[in-house]
Amino acid sequence: MKKRAWAEPFKIKMVELLKTTTPAERKVALEESGYNTFLLKSDDVYIDLLTDSGTNAMSDYQWAGMIVGDEAYAGSANFYNLERNVQKYYGYKYLVPTHQGRGAEHLLSRILIKPGDIVPGNMYFTTTRAHQELMGATFVDIIVDEAHDSESDLPFKGNIDLGKLEALIDKVGAKRIPYVCVAATVNMAGGQPISMANIKMVSELCRHHKIKVMLDATRAIENAYFIKTKESGFAEKSIHEILFEFCSYSDGCTMSGKKDLLVNIGGFLALNDWEIFEEARNMVVLYEGLHTYGGLAGRDMEAMSRGMEEAVQFEHIQARIGQVAYVGENLERLGIPIVRPIGGHAIFLDARRFLPHLKQTDFPAQALAAWLYLEAGIRTMERGIVSAGRNKDTGENHAPKLELVRLTFPRRVYTQAHCDVTIEAVETLYQDRNSLKGLRMIYEPKYLRFFQARFKPL
């Protein structure tokens, strides 16, 4: 195992006991959940790598903030603390809190999109694209081609292909493009970052055509770490400075605080444009809550505001991304196929190369996630043909090039020993890979099917 010169920048004050299960119990649990890890009960899970969304461990400083929650209906002190920190760290002028990221996506899509519009983005994110499509837009992927290749080692695979963006503007006209949706880092491409140089060029091109740039800033702090460590000219800058400059190339952002900001719930929409802000501040009252709480308790806003202060500390983000790298580097050493380079929040097993005997319609990534649970009680998720869903016009399955199983690491939750157990379990499955079967889908919900679909082994 690779040595590290640093350790987690925290010590543990309170613990939550884990439950272990027998293989027989896991077999029953898997059958009851239709071989969909989203439908497992958390009680039946030993190490939960399903998602890093809202699964963060808060610090004593954040918990102390929960106690000073100001639960006034209007004008909560915690709103103003959050607003001040959003202005300080992200640099946007105006803040509309929302219950989580998709609440902000909903408001933004509703305000900016007209039916027939085109929204380009660097690979889709499930909820983001769903809200754009609900408002009548068509999403167009303009990420660099390498992002779809799990073996390409490009450092900034989240980058936008400017040629694709220009060609799209030429083809459909700038008037039909309300904004370009830039995600940092790109979750669906394996947590791949976008470079400062790239977002700057996207911003210049968009300004020239009077198209807005809207950032999905959910993982922008992780992105800032990659800029600091991989892009020349940024090694001496702080995460705060990089984040601030990065956001300056956009007109606003949607944010899920459940990722970077170390909380269990919360999000926001942040904007520089007064007119859009006015509309959002008005609309939030209908869908989320008054504009100074947006569906959150005062204490939730305080925890998110304090989480922001901790999230931009270099020691924090180094340990967070370092834990992911530790698992990834050790899996690679065992010859296990994963997406390269290792991203910010997760390791992605490449199910096509892991299970080459299965067809994509046998749901190899869905199956691999099920078998990893059966093997060790470790819960992961599919990011492949099930998550990709169907084309909204033709009803055909999207068939993404990437067929991945995501091992997502909650922030500050698991220790290195948990990582070692995970590495060992994946290694065992890899040794037995030829005996692993695919699945067939027996129930398919209409929206975001990966959450509730059910399967049976072939």
Ligand SMILES: *Cc1c(COP(=O)(O)O)cnc(C)c1O
């Ligand atoms: C989680 C996530 C969202 C959606 O946020 P929720 O808080 O889950 O609604 C949007 N974009 C990205 C990149 C995400 O990771």
